[in-house]
Amino acid sequence: MLLLAYMHFCFPQLPRKFIREEINMMKECLENVRGKKPLIHNITNYVTVNDVANVLLACGASPIMSDDPDEVEEITSICGGLAINIGTLNKNTIPSMFLAGKMSNKLRHKVLLDPVGAGASRLRTDTAVKLMNEIKFNVIRGNISEVKTLALGSGSTKGVDADVADAVTEDSLDDAVRFVKEFAKKAGCIVAVTGAIDLVSDGDECYVIRNGRPEMGRITGTGCQLSALITAYIVANPDNELEATAAAVCAMGLAGEIGWKNMQPNEGNTAYRNRIIDAIYNMDGKTLEEGAKYEIR
Amino acid sequence: MLLLAYMHFCFPQLPRKFIREEINMMKECLENVRGKKPLIHNITNYVTVNDVANVLLACGASPIMSDDPDEVEEITSICGGLAINIGTLNKNTIPSMFLAGKMSNKLRHKVLLDPVGAGASRLRTDTAVKLMNEIKFNVIRGNISEVKTLALGSGSTKGVDADVADAVTEDSLDDAVRFVKEFAKKAGCIVAVTGAIDLVSDGDECYVIRNGRPEMGRITGTGCQLSALITAYIVANPDNELEATAAAVCAMGLAGEIGWKNMQPNEGNTAYRNRIIDAIYNMDGKTLEEGAKYEIR
Amino acid sequence: MLLLAYMHFCFPQLPRKFIREEINMMKECLENVRGKKPLIHNITNYVTVNDVANVLLACGASPIMSDDPDEVEEITSICGGLAINIGTLNKNTIPSMFLAGKMSNKLRHKVLLDPVGAGASRLRTDTAVKLMNEIKFNVIRGNISEVKTLALGSGSTKGVDADVADAVTEDSLDDAVRFVKEFAKKAGCIVAVTGAIDLVSDGDECYVIRNGRPEMGRITGTGCQLSALITAYIVANPDNELEATAAAVCAMGLAGEIGWKNMQPNEGNTAYRNRIIDAIYNMDGKTLEEGAKYEIR
Numbered sequence: 001m002l003l004l005a006y007m008h009f010c011f012p013q014l015p016r017k018f019i020r021e022e023i024n025m026m027k028e029c030l031e032n033v034r035g036k037k038p039l040i041h042n043i044t045n046y047v048t049v050n051d052v053a054n055v056l057l058a059c060g061a062s063p064i065m066s067d068d069p070d071e072v073e074e075i076t077s078i079c080g081g082l083a084i085n086i087g088t089l090n091k092n093t094i095p096s097m098f099l100a101g102k103m104s105n106k107l108r109h110k111v112l113l114d115p116v117g118a119g120a121s122r123l124r125t126d127t128a129v130k131l132m133n134e135i136k137f138n139v140i141r142g143n144i145s146e147v148k149t150l151a152l153g154s155g156s157t158k159g160v161d162a163d164v165a166d167a168v169t170e171d172s173l174d175d176a177v178r179f180v181k182e183f184a185k186k187a188g189c190i191v192a193v194t195g196a197i198d199l200v201s202d203g204d205e206c207y208v209i210r211n212g213r214p215e216m217g218r219i220t221g222t223g224c225q226l227s228a229l230i231t232a233y234i235v236a237n238p239d240n241e242l243e244a245t246a247a248a249v250c251a252m253g254l255a256g257e258i259g260w261k262n263m264q265p266n267e268g269n270t271a272y273r274n275r276i277i278d279a280i281y282n283m284d285g286k287t288l289e290e291g292a293k294y295e296i297r
Numbered sequence: 298m299l300l301l302a303y304m305h306f307c308f309p310q311l312p313r314k315f316i317r318e319e320i321n322m323m324k325e326c327l328e329n330v331r332g333k334k335p336l337i338h339n340i341t342n343y344v345t346v347n348d349v350a351n352v353l354l355a356c357g358a359s360p361i362m363s364d365d366p367d368e369v370e371e372i373t374s375i376c377g378g379l380a381i382n383i384g385t386l387n388k389n390t391i392p393s394m395f396l397a398g399k400m401s402n403k404l405r406h407k408v409l410l411d412p413v414g415a416g417a418s419r420l421r422t423d424t425a426v427k428l429m430n431e432i433k434f435n436v437i438r439g440n441i442s443e444v445k446t447l448a449l450g451s452g453s454t455k456g457v458d459a460d461v462a463d464a465v466t467e468d469s470l471d472d473a474v475r476f477v478k479e480f481a482k483k484a485g486c487i488v489a490v491t492g493a494i495d496l497v498s499d500g501d502e503c504y505v506i507r508n509g510r511p512e513m514g515r516i517t518g519t520g521c522q523l524s525a526l527i528t529a530y531i532v533a534n535p536d537n538e539l540e541a542t543a544a545a546v547c548a549m550g551l552a553g554e555i556g557w558k559n560m561q562p563n564e565g566n567t568a569y570r571n572r573i574i575d576a577i578y579n580m581d582g583k584t585l586e587e588g589a590k591y592e593i594r
Numbered sequence: 595m596l597l598l599a600y601m602h603f604c605f606p607q608l609p610r611k612f613i614r615e616e617i618n619m620m621k622e623c624l625e626n627v628r629g630k631k632p633l634i635h636n637i638t639n640y641v642t643v644n645d646v647a648n649v650l651l652a653c654g655a656s657p658i659m660s661d662d663p664d665e666v667e668e669i670t671s672i673c674g675g676l677a678i679n680i681g682t683l684n685k686n687t688i689p690s691m692f693l694a695g696k697m698s699n700k701l702r703h704k705v706l707l708d709p710v711g712a713g714a715s716r717l718r719t720d721t722a723v724k725l726m727n728e729i730k731f732n733v734i735r736g737n738i739s740e741v742k743t744l745a746l747g748s749g750s751t752k753g754v755d756a757d758v759a760d761a762v763t764e765d766s767l768d769d770a771v772r773f774v775k776e777f778a779k780k781a782g783c784i785v786a787v788t789g790a791i792d793l794v795s796d797g798d799e800c801y802v803i804r805n806g807r808p809e810m811g812r813i814t815g816t817g818c819q820l821s822a823l824i825t826a827y828i829v830a831n832p833d834n835e836l837e838a839t840a841a842a843v844c845a846m847g848l849a850g851e852i853g854w855k856n857m858q859p860n861e862g863n864t865a866y867r868n869r870i871i872d873a874i875y876n877m878d879g880k881t882l883e884e885g886a887k888y889e890i891r
Contacts, residue, residue, distance in 0.1 A: 046343040046640040047350055047362050051864075053641055053814035058863050063814065064711070065641050068684040071715035078714060090365040090389055092684055117361070120375060121368035218578070220350035220360065262860045266559045268578025269355050270348075270571040274864040281812070281862025343640040344647055344659050387662040387686055414658070417672060418665035515875070517647035517657065563856045565875025566652050567645075567868040 026292050027285030029237045029247035034060035038080035038235035041104075042228060043067045043097050045087025045116065048221030051277065052085075055225040058281035059251070061232035067093045072100040081109050081235035083228050086127055087116035094127055101135035110234045110241075112139045114227035119149035129153050132187065138234055139245055141192040141227045144168055144176070151183045168197045177206045177297050190245050194226060198253065200246045207246040210293045211253025213260050219273045226252045229280070250292035255279035257291070323589050324582030326534045326544035331357035335377035335532035338401075339525060340364045340394050342384025342413065345518030348574065349382075352522040355578035356548070358529035364390045369397040378406050378532035380525050383424055384413035391424055398432035407531045407538075409436045411524035416446035426450050429484065435531055436542055438489040438524045441465055441473070448480045465494045474503045474594050487542050491523060495550065497543045504543040506591045508550025510557050516570045523549045526577070547589035552576035554588070620886050621879030623831045623841035628654035632674035632829035635698075636822060637661045637691050639681025639710065642815030645871065646679075649819040652875035653845070655826035661687045666694040675704035675829035677822050680721055681711065688721055695729035704828045704835075706733045708821035713743035723747050726781065732828055733839055735786040735821045738762055738770070745777045762791045771800045771891050784839050788820060792847065794840045801840040804887045805847025807854050813867045820846045823874070844886035849873035851885070 039062045044052055049065060056063040066075040069092070076082050082104045084097045104111045113135075115128035128150055132140070140150065144166040168176040176199060184191040185203035192200045198209040216222045230248040237244035259275035267275075336359045341349055346362060353360040363372040366389070373379050379401045381394045401408045410432075412425035425447055429437070437447065441463040465473040473496060481488040482500035489497045495506040513519045527545040534541035556572035564572075633656045638646055643659060650657040660669040663686070670676050676698045678691045698705045707729075709722035722744055726734070734744065738760040762770040770793060778785040779797035786794045792803035810816045824842040831838035853869035861869075 045362070047346050047360075049641050050347060050644060050814065054864050054867070057812050057814060063641075064714070065639070065682055066711075066715070067682065068717065070685070071717040074715040074717075075711075088362055088364065091367070092389070092686070117363075117372075120361070121363070121371040123365065123368035123371075218354045220347065220354060258860075266555075266572070266575065266579065268575030270351050270574045270578075273351070274571070274868070275860070277864045278860065278862030281864075282860065342659070344643050344657075347644060385659055385661065388664070389686070414660075414669075417658070418660070418668040420662065420665040420668075515651050517644065517651060563852075563869070563872065563876065565872030567648050567871045567875075570648070571868070 024285070024289050025240070025243045026247045026250060027289040029233055029240070029244045030251065030283065030285045030288050032236040033232050036236045037062060038232050039064060039078065040228060040231050040235065041066065041076045041079040041082045041100065042085070043072065043093060043100060044083065044085040044224065047087060048224040051221045051273065052224050052228045055277050055280055056228050056232055058277050059229055059232055063228070067096045069095045069099055072096040073103040076100040076103050076109065077107060079109065081111065081231045083112045083114065083231040084131065085114040085116055085224055085227055086118070086124055087224065089124065089127055097127070097131060098134060101131065105136050110138045110231060110238070111135060112141060112227055112231045112234070113137045114224060115140065115142045115146045115150055116224070118142065118146040125149055137187070137189045138241055139190045139192060139230055140187060141194065141230055143223065144193050144195055147183065147191060147193050151179070168193065168195050168199065170197070173197065173208070177208065181206050190241055192230065192245055192249055194223065194249065198249045200242065200249055202242045205242065206297045207249070208295050208297055209246065209249050209253060211250050211291070212256045215260060215272060216256045216276070218269045219276070221273070222252065222256070222276065225277070246294060247288065247292070250294060251280065251283060251288050254288060254291040255283060258283070321582070321586050322537070322540045323544045323547060324586040326530055326537070326541045327548065327580065327582045327585050329533040330529050333533045334359060335529050336361060336375065337525060337528050337532065338363065338373045338376040338379045338397065339382070340369065340390060340397060341380065341382040341521060344384060345521040348518045348570065349521050349525045352574050352577055353525050353529055355574050356526055356529055360525070364393045366392045366396055369393045370400040373397040373400050373406065374404060376406065378408065378528045380409045380411065380528040381428065382411040382413055382521055382524060383415070383421055384521060386421065386424055394424070394428060395431060398428065402433050407435045407528060407535070408432060409438060409524055409528045409531070410434045411521065412437065412439045412443045412447055413521070415439065415443040422446055434484070434486045435538055436487045436489060436527055437484060438491065438527055440520065441490050441492055444480065444488060444490050448476070465490065465492050465496065467494070470494065470505065474505065478503050487538055489527065489542055489546060491520060491546065495546045497539065497546055499539045502539065503594045504546070504591050505594055506543065506546050506550060508547050508588070508590050509553045512557060512569060513553045513573070515566045516573070518570070519549065519553070519573065522574070543591060544585065544589070547591060548577065548580060548585050551585060551588040552580060618879070618883050619834070619837045620841045620844060621883040623827055623834070623838045624845065624877065624879045624882050626830040627826050630830045631656060632826050633658060633672065634822060634825050634829065635660065635670045635673040635676045635694065636679070637666065637687060637694060638677065638679040638818060641681060642818040645815045645867065646818050646822045649871050649874055650822050650826055652871050653823055653826055657822070661690045663689045663693055666690040667697040670694040670697050670703065671701060673703065675706070675825045677706045677708065677825040678725065679708040679710055679818055679821055680718055681818060683718065683721055691721070691725060692728060695725065699730050704732045704825060704832070705729060706735060706821055706825045706828070707731045708818065709734065709736050709740045709744055710818070712736065712740040719743055731781070731783045732835055733784045733786060733824055734781060735788065735824055737789055737817065738787050741777065741785065741787050745773070745780070762787065762789050762793065764791070767791065767802070771802065775800050784835055786824065786839055786843055788817065788843065792843045794836065794843055796836045799836065800891045801843070801888050802891055803840065803843050803847060805844050805885070806850045809854060809866060810850045810870070812863045813870070815867070816846065816850070816870065819871070840888060841882065841886070844888060845874065845877060845882050848882060848885040849877060852877070
């Protein structure tokens with residue numbers, strides 16, 4: 001980081017992207033997670049919670065799951081960051097999301113929102129919007145339909161998967177980049193929209209990431225896992241949230257590519273799920289740096 | 298389907314079974330799931346929920362899990378069908394089962410009941426019986442002990458597994474077929490009783506299915522997965538509920554056979570769990586049609 | 595057991611350890627689980643619940659998960675033993691822990707406490723301490739930080755993993771053995787403290803167990819699985835709780851060693867999780883007897 005500051009000082013005309021590549025930003029982000037082993041508090045859904053815990057352990061972080069209002073403030077206080085995932089929100093866990101989020105803000109911890117299924121019910125949309133209004137998030141990560149719902153403050157999606165009509169493709173890319181930048185600026189945080197092409201923006205710049213494989217959509221929980229991974233990355237790289245978020249998104253997509261390459265005969269989506277988390281477990285900084293496919297717009 | 302109607306019209310004396318085989322009914326059922334990608338709402342237990350989500354994705358459907366009373370009516374409205382599984386029922390999820398079930402009935406969606414552990418506690422028995430009374434189910438799937446409990450309106454089972462005394466064997470098969478037919482008639486829906494031999498009846502006919510392996514009993518959740526799979530099959534084959542249910546039961550059993558064949562040295566029940574779901578992922582219509590072992594009584 | 599009593603009668607001067615080895619105590623404990631197939635009631639967390647169910651099935655036992663106050667007394671009544679794990683405790687499940695625990699005591703069923711994260715929040719610490727005060731446990735199993743919290747009646751830990759400062763190492767072993775013996779005496783039950791070195795004591799003797807691998811810490815849920823495994827072992831070996839607990843701890847550690855040996859190229863922590871449970875599935879009494887590495891102090 002000192003080097004980045006120094007280079008930025010000496011060569012202000014040098015594009016940030018160039019500097020980032022020179023100093024192996026992605027590699028550094030990954031290695032900081034392994035070195036610092038951040039403890040991440042997850043208020044999350046019971047569908048993919050085991051995979052979320054294992055992906056955090058795989059990347060070098062530690063998970064703690066806790067969602068009762070009577071303890072979430074204390075639990076989040078001993079953690080480095082908080083990931084709020086509304087995948088199976090209910091009467092008992094919604095108040096916990098607000099309590100833990102506000103305590104995290106007070107302690108200046110990193111907080112991420114994964115608005116699973118926003119748009120699919122008023123409860124989900126309203127909870128996500130209210131969370132955005134009352135809590136300062138560092139990162140919001142969702143699919144394009146969920147994020148559009150947040151941007152509009154309302155909406156309708158077809159379940160927990162992105163609506164085909166909304167999909168970010170090469171054709172719709174310019175519009176999508178503009179939308180994500182604008183929403184990031186409005187929301188005052190980093191926004192990560194993931195799908196066939198992933199977009200990560202802080203309002204000024206936008207990473208356009210082309211890692212991953214379509215078969216990842218046939219596994220439950222790759223999105224939830226990525227949200228937890230991003231949280232670990234921003235906690236371990238507190239001064240480079242944008243790069244850290246992009247690095248986590250690249251890492252997950254690259255793990256999807258590596259996991260697919262490792263598939264054996266007769267394996268299907270559960271083997272693939274395991275192979276992706278195992279690829280995160282075995283990934284080193286050099287592999288991430290070399291395998292990350294992104295451009296900055 | 299038109300062909301079936303036509304043949305049935307031309308040759309009323311031809312057994313339905315024969316016609317079904319001629320037109321590759323099982324193959325068609327599977328392919329309809331892959332083609333229509335039905336979205337299935339699951340109110341289910343937290344033990345096997347991840348496997349349920351992955352098996353739905355494996356067969357070509359999409360899962361959504363949601364169990365808070367404040368949103369289940371909306372969530373079920375955007376889905377094609379609903380699977381209610383009482384495996385870890387509680388105060389918050391029981392009302393959701395009734396709300397979602399009634400809304401599904403109103404919208405003429407397909408609804409399945411998996412009465413996990415009915416007979417093991419009054420709460421389970423009473424909830425399952427009350428659900429049957431207030432909601433019109435398309436399919437009820439359970440083990441023989443659970444289904445006997447429903448038939449009696451009371452009962453005692455030894456946990457969530459079938460009582461050995463109740464087991465459907467070649468010796469007790471005639472009685473079991475009679476029982477399942479009668480209960481299906483009384484309940485006014487398809488009843489699937491699964492175990493060493495699986496029985497699927499609409500009250501008139503009964504599929505006697507001999508796919509599967511005994512080692513499937515050493516994995517948690519094959520029953521829950523099957524219930525979700527059946528729901529996807531009946532949603533994608535709305536006019537052939539009986540055949541679709543039988544096809545899903547055959548598919549699960551056949552996946553158990555294929556998964557076992559794919560086992561590698563030193564693997565055990567968790568590898569087997571994955572290999573079964575992976576077999577569902579890789580199964581095509583021809584494989585199902587040829588591998589299904591059933592007779593109709 | 596008769597043989598043990600007989601030998602103890604004939605050779606009172608013979609160390610119990612010697613006798614135990616002669617009669618293959620570990621082997622016998624494992625085989626009793628396979629033979630008796632105990633049904634275990636689990637009130638547990640939703641993070642690792644699926645692995646807990648599968649490890650119980652792997653060892654030859656049967657799991658049932660149930661945590662609503664309206665049914666836990668009935669459910670626990672039909673089971674052989676109860677494992678209470680506070681990993682994701684909440685308002686609805688805490689009363690269930692007390693109801694089920696008290697009913698188990700009344701029926702003289704075996705009961706185990708896994709105080710996950712005790713020390714990380716007042717809710718966890720207070721609940722664990724209150725459970726200890728109101729319910730007679732046969733075994734308490736936790737990491738050293740959690741158990742120290744229980745011994746003090748208060749404390750602070752760093753999440754759900756043991757604090758490094760507390761770790762049981764060869765250097766701190768004497769102190770740790772003394773602590774565990776004293777706490778077991780005070781608590782009036784068997785105490786199992788697991789980590790790099792595992793300690794199992796009834797207050798008089800202490801098994802010092804050196805099975806396992808450090809990589810087990812990179813998987814979520816090996817502790818929860820072990821707690822369930824111990825419960826199955828003590829239910830199936832009711833008159834030898836100390837030996838049964840030690841046997842289960844050795845079995846889990848040995849499964850960690852076997853699972854690691856079975857790892858294939860590019861596998862990581864999720865493959866390792868599966869390979870450990872699969873090793874429990876394939877383990878026979880002879881393997882356990884020969885692979886168990888322990889001394890008694």
